[in-house]
Amino acid sequence: MIKVYGSVFSRAGMVMLALEELGLEYESVDMLPRSEQTQSDEYRALNPTGKIPTLVDGDLVLFETQAILYYLVRQYGEGRLWAQTPAAEADILRWSLYISNQMEVPALDMLIQFKFSNGNPDQTVIERATAELTRFMPLLEQQLDGREWISxxxxxIADIHGALVLSWPKLGGFDYSAYPNVHRWIKSVLSHPAQKRLMEKAKGG
Structure with missing residues (x-):
């Protein structure tokens, strides 16, 4: 059985969402980022970075979220969460990489300030992250105009990765009022049936 290491409330949640949507059975090994578990010799034998997620499928061991998502759709998707032509595949990769390369660092910075600042976020970090997100958000807003999904x-998988990454700044106080298409898209992914199933499992429901 497929095994996923990481918390549903971390990047591992993206992997679990894909597994839920593809209807695949899997076992989750709950561990938080930066926890003692991730630094153990046993875990580092699987993932030398000491980060999450890690996926184990038989003899295959993979880390890096987007590589895992790509593997799952190519190995098990049968067209789901993916595309049918090279051009359409490239478009999925384009938007996933756009968010990863241009927006994921400031999104994560805002999340870290929300989670670990004890209510006193570093305003310099927040302002810098906000400026970066504001720089790259308009193109995403334009892309989502009149579209349900990003590609x-x-x-x-571009929706899974992208929308969940961009849900992080909302926790950190980023104002999405100027980007209604992006905000709607994020909410669509967070309310997707597979995501609801995942959250119910996380609650023990």
Missing amino acids: GEQFS
Whole structure:
């Protein structure tokens, strides 16, 4: 059985959402980022970075979220969460990489300030992250105008990765009022049936 190491409330949640959407059975090994578990010799034998998530599928051991998502859709997706032509595949990768390369660092900075600042976030970090997000958000807003999903006509791994990354700044106080299409898209992914199933499992429901 597929095994996923990491918390549903971390990047591992993206992997679990894909597994839920693909209807695959899996075992989750709950561990938080930066925890003692991730620094153990046993875990580092699987993932030398000491980060999460890690996926184990038989003899295959993978880390890096986007590589795991790509593997799952190519190995098990049968077209779901993916695309049918090279051009459409490239478009999924384009938008996933756009968010990863241009927006994930400031999004994570805002999340870290929210989670670990004890209510006193570093305003210099917040302002810098806000400026970076504001720089790259308009193109995303334009792309989502009149579209349900970021690429093509179906829910894809670009939606899973991108929308969940951009849900982080909202926790840190980023104002999405100027980006209604992006905000709607994030909410669509967070309310997706597979995501609801995942949250119910996390609650023990």
